[in-house]
Amino acid sequence: MLIEYTLYLSEVLRTHLAQMILVGLMFLTGIGTSLVPETVATILPRLVGHVYKRIYYAIGMVASVIGVGIVGSWILGPYTIGRWSYILWSLLLLVMALQSFEWVAFIHPVPFSAREDRRIERKAKVWQRTLAIVWRGIKSGLSWRYDRLPIYIWIVATIAVAGWKLASIMIISFIIGYLIPVFWLTGRLERLGRVVIQPNYRLRVLWFKRIMGVVMVLEALYFFGLFQLYQG
Numbered sequence: 001m002l003i004e005y006t007l008y009l010s011e012v013l014r015t016h017l018a019q020m021i022l023v024g025l026m027f028l029t030g031i032g033t034s035l036v037p038e039t040v041a042t043i044l045p046r047l048v049g050h051v052y053k054r055i056y057y058a059i060g061m062v063a064s065v066i067g068v069g070i071v072g073s074w075i076l077g078p079y080t081i082g083r084w085s086y087i088l089w090s091l092l093l094l095v096m097a098l099q100s101f102e103w104v105a106f107i108h109p110v111p112f113s114a115r116e117d118r119r120i121e122r123k124a125k126v127w128q129r130t131l132a133i134v135w136r137g138i139k140s141g142l143s144w145r146y147d148r149l150p151i152y153i154w155i156v157a158t159i160a161v162a163g164w165k166l167a168s169i170m171i172i173s174f175i176i177g178y179l180i181p182v183f184w185l186t187g188r189l190e191r192l193g194r195v196v197i198q199p200n201y202r203l204r205v206l207w208f209k210r211i212m213g214v215v216m217v218l219e220a221l222y223f224f225g226l227f228q229l230y231q232g
Contacts (some may be wrong), residue, residue: 030177
């Protein structure tokens with residue numbers, strides 16, 4: 001049954017329609033990732049009202065996502081460690097699915113701290129503040145935690161087997177989806193406030209994470225099937 005599922009999905013993923021759906025899913029995932037509590041609580045408040053901060057943050061964020069996505073998928077992909085990469089990604093995706101379902105908390109939330117903001121504002125020179133904000137964007141792309149880490153693992157696992165052409169489009173799609181709400185919500189504090197005070201905000205986030213968990217489980221089964229095919 002698993003082999004049939006893997007063969008069928010492999011055939012479907014070769015079609016242009018399925019690839020377009022996957023790119024669209026990446027775009028929607030980027031939007032959802034920018035609205036989860038971790039992003040809303042620890043990142044967006046620091047960017048409200050500052051256009052230059054948003055631009056420099058975006059530069060750092062894009063650089064880290066592209067860098068880690070490419071390097072991670074290459075080092076841990078099938079072209080480097082062979083068919084065992086499918087087992088690795090399968091196990092990681094199953095663990096991250098449990099985190100997305102909120103059944104188990106492998107990674108815990110980190111409390112918000114404004115100390116770094118004060119250090120940035122005290123920097124005398126413009127180029128020092130610029131580099132500090134870019135570095136914050138890079139760290140945000142490298143240090144995904146409670147809500148965003150499962151999604152990040154899924155992205156790296158997906159582009160590891162997608163091929164460079166499709167993977168590049170997927171990364172760009174995710175980044176665009178992520179940055180659109182970031183730039184929109186941080187234009188004014190009222191916009192960000194309206195998001196978090198909505199009665200169904202928590203329910204929407206929960207459903208987004210559950211859907212991503214289901215996608216991770218389906219992809220993990222697909223990787224298990226690929227491992228068996230290569231073993232045979």
